[in-house]
Amino acid sequence: MNKKIKITTLLLCSIWASVFAQERWTLDECVAYALEHNLQLNDFKYTNQSNKETYRQSVRNLLPSVNASSSYLVNYGRAEDPNTGTFVNQDFYSNNYSLESSIDLFQGFQKINAIKASKLLFKATEEEVLQQKYLLAFRIMQAFYDIQFFEGLVAISNEQLTVSQSNYNLVEKQVELGLKAGTDLYEAESLLLTDKLNVTQSANQLASAKLTLIQEMNLENTSEIEIAKELPEVGVAEIEMKSDSVYTEAREFLPLIKAQEFRAKAAKKQVAVSRGRLYPSLSFFAGIGTGYFETTRDTLGNTLPFRQQFRDNTSQYWGINLSVPISNGWSARSQVKQSKIEKLRAENNLKTQEQELFQTIQQLVQDYNSLVVELVQSNQKMEAQNLAFTIAQKRYEKGLINALELFTAKNLYASAQNENLQVKLRSEINKSTLDFYRGLPVFNID
Numbered sequence: 001m002n003k004k005i006k007i008t009t010l011l012l013c014s015i016w017a018s019v020f021a022q023e024r025w026t027l028d029e030c031v032a033y034a035l036e037h038n039l040q041l042n043d044f045k046y047t048n049q050s051n052k053e054t055y056r057q058s059v060r061n062l063l064p065s066v067n068a069s070s071s072y073l074v075n076y077g078r079a080e081d082p083n084t085g086t087f088v089n090q091d092f093y094s095n096n097y098s099l100e101s102s103i104d105l106f107q108g109f110q111k112i113n114a115i116k117a118s119k120l121l122f123k124a125t126e127e128e129v130l131q132q133k134y135l136l137a138f139r140i141m142q143a144f145y146d147i148q149f150f151e152g153l154v155a156i157s158n159e160q161l162t163v164s165q166s167n168y169n170l171v172e173k174q175v176e177l178g179l180k181a182g183t184d185l186y187e188a189e190s191l192l193l194t195d196k197l198n199v200t201q202s203a204n205q206l207a208s209a210k211l212t213l214i215q216e217m218n219l220e221n222t223s224e225i226e227i228a229k230e231l232p233e234v235g236v237a238e239i240e241m242k243s244d245s246v247y248t249e250a251r252e253f254l255p256l257i258k259a260q261e262f263r264a265k266a267a268k269k270q271v272a273v274s275r276g277r278l279y280p281s282l283s284f285f286a287g288i289g290t291g292y293f294e295t296t297r298d299t300l301g302n303t304l305p306f307r308q309q310f311r312d313n314t315s316q317y318w319g320i321n322l323s324v325p326i327s328n329g330w331s332a333r334s335q336v337k338q339s340k341i342e343k344l345r346a347e348n349n350l351k352t353q354e355q356e357l358f359q360t361i362q363q364l365v366q367d368y369n370s371l372v373v374e375l376v377q378s379n380q381k382m383e384a385q386n387l388a389f390t391i392a393q394k395r396y397e398k399g400l401i402n403a404l405e406l407f408t409a410k411n412l413y414a415s416a417q418n419e420n421l422q423v424k425l426r427s428e429i430n431k432s433t434l435d436f437y438r439g440l441p442v443f444n445i446d
Contacts, residue, residue, distance in 0.1 A: 037218040048125040055118040064103040071096045092294040100287030108276025117269035120262045127259035137443040143213035150206035152421045157202045161195040187403040241365045250437040260350040267346040274339040277332045286318035371427045378423045382416040389413035
């Protein structure tokens with residue numbers, strides 16, 4: 001019986017542990033959820049879909065155009081008889097039907113260049129969608145690590161509160177035994193209340209950080225989120241980072257740069273489209289038409305039936321149309337100049353993006369090299385302050401130092417813990433960002 005109870009208890013514990021584990025979000029899960037539910041990202045996707053349809057339509061513009069038309073005409077009074085060409089004084093009606101097709105033979109390669117330009121713009125928006133996904137993932141990562149930082153801060157504050165509570169209890173007993181004065185209890189209570197306030201402030205900052213992550217993920221119907229609590233194991237890296245090498249790797253794949261490259265190429269094709277308007281255009285057209293006229297009669301004066309007229313009045317035609325631009329208020333040449341300016345603007349934007357990317361990587365590499373040293377010193381400082389606080393606590397318990405000296409030692413240790421936690425998380429974010437620019441798989445965007 002006891003064995004069955006133990007097995008049942010173990011099963012229930014495993015089930016509850018599984019449910020509890022599922023409630024905790026990992027960084028990859030947060031990123032994946034945000035990518036699926038972020039509304040701002042959808043706007044970029046819609047722009048990309050619009051550009052895709054624009055590209056497809058530019059290809060379909062090479063096809064011939066086909067148009068059908070029909071008309072019903074009623075004439076009153078003196079009008080030309082469409083059957084005889086003479087003018088008659090009578091009311092009559094007529095129907096006309098036509099089908100015409102035309103195709104452009106030459107337009108200065110405007111359509112070909114328009115296809116290339118729209119395809120490049122479509123690729124540019126594809127890269128911009130990917131860029132927005134990466135930016136969202138980085139925002140999620142920052143919010144995720146902010147939560148980890150404030151959770152660590154809450155843990156440090158609670159640790160300090162536990163110490164203050166123990167000291168307060170100790171002083172309270174010593175006051176009761178007459179070993180210490182009542183003023184010592186007031187000092188211990190003041191330190192205890194200070195640490196309680198620190199715990200409350202840290203908890204409020206944690207709640208604010210969680211709200212930021214919830215909003216970035218667009219997580220609905222909840223105001224609370226639990227994340228994996230394991231802090232990253234950050235060690236001293238032995239890899240030497242150089243700005244030039246990281247920039248070279250980032251330059252090859254970064255969606256923002258590739259998108260701007262496509263836009264610069266598209267602007268160049270738009271110049272070719274504008275120049276095409278300066279050339280003559282040649283088109284071919286052909287059609288067929290027929291009609292029904294009330295005035296078309298036989299020898300007995302009866303109007304011929306619709307079917308017979310539809311067949312007998314059928315005519316076909318074809319032709320070639322040549323259009324030569326001579327003067328259009330200089331608008332075509334002005335458009336060429338405007339297109340050239342847009343091309344220069346796009347190329348300048350590309351150079352600006354490249355410059356900003358290099359400067360960003362420069363700063364990241366500098367921060368990386370600084371954090372490597374800072375992390376070592378922060379660990380040493382925290383260990384030293386921990387030792388100093390441990391000694392101060394023992395001396396305080398023996399009455400060798402007052403509450404103010406203990407409070408100073410305790411605060412220095414808490415400050416060292418806080419700094420060490422900050423350096424660890426800054427190092428992890430910095431390393432992840434540099435890994436991204438180096439082309440390493442940081443986020444599972446796909």
